Amino acid sequence: MSEASKPKYDSLPGIDTAPDVYETPELAEDVSTIQASTAVSESEGEEESDTEASKVHHQRLQTDQARNRFLPSRVDAHNVDFSDNISGQQRRSYRTSTRAQRRRGEIIGDDSDEEEESFERKLARVRQEALELEQEYAERMQSGDKTKTEERDSKEIMEFISDKVDSIYAQRRGNDKGGSAESQLSATIQKFNNYTPFAPSPRISKAIANRPPLPGSQIQRSQLDHVLSQASDFDARLTQLERSLGLNGSTMPDVGSDAPLPIFTTLERIEESVGLVTDASSGSLEAASSQIRRLIAEAEHLKQLRSSSSSPSPSSPSSPPLDSSDANELKALTPAQESKINALYGTLPSLDKLTPILPLVLDRLRTLRLVHTSAHQADAVLADLETRQSQQAAEIAKWAEKLKELEEEVKAAEERTQKKVGEVGEVVRGVEGRVRSLGGA
16 A cells, blocks of 8 residues: 555554564474475485474373363453454453362362352361261271370360351351250241241232223223313314215204205216206207106196196186096095105105215214124123122132131141240250269269
């Protein structure tokens, strides 16, 4: 790279600017670096192999010794960075230490360990050594060696040490120096009495705290008020939209005095009228005019029939004569049928106005039916849940009562056991005193 160009990583902190050093790995014994074209005579190869063979050590690796050598070593690799980070300022090395360890009757590692031995480890070591001394003393007694120390017998010293170690163990377990059965039982009962009772489960407590409010509570009423206010707002917006479209969800369009026609139906009629006007021609206009004249004539004829049927007097000379078919039809119709026909003709405009809102009404009726069905199912599920909850509450109350009775029985059994152990201890102490008196006598 030229001097003019600046290195890419020159601005980064912690860059090592020392020259790179490359090291080649050591050659293996079974790998040859001689080129294939190089020819070596057999005599030279034999001489070199003899000289190299004399320098090779054929001692095998002792895995057990190597394992024992590094067994007491301890490595502290806490917060140690083994990565190849280019910034070497934050890197920390690990520490190694050795500890004295007893294995198969001998100390492995450095006996002068810098680590502080804990009380439990020291006590276990002293007890182990006392047991080994007792075994060694028994072996020496069996072999016939009855030598004594300068001050006291070895057996007495070992018994004294063993008693001290046992008393320390008893104190560590919570007993007194005597280590009697009464004290051990009292310490055990006291230990169980000092146990803290079970606290409520945090998960269940959180679920109870986050449960929905009960029906009728203040929170439930406030939530219902908020939901009802939102529902009323939505209903007002829906009513405004229906009015804009020419519909009314609460009342029918034909009830009001100035009820507007539906927008969609009106637009369809206007579109049909505009289509007829645009598609009109001379032939279609003549056909329409002839059809209109025919309809007018039929309407006048129907009007004459109604007037003649309403007045039974002989027809005036100005009224045209009736055909035989029309006369038969008038004779076949009764006044009740005529009133029904007139009523049907009167309801036709109302039915025409109700036609656009009929699908909306049907959809609302279906929705209400679904809501009522879902509400009935939810009511049944809630009733079942309330029944099961009441049953579980009754069972929990029974369990609590039984546990209380069991605790009382356990307390009574503890008192009886302590009393019996005290009586047995008094008897044992009396027997021991008699034995000692007999031994002294």
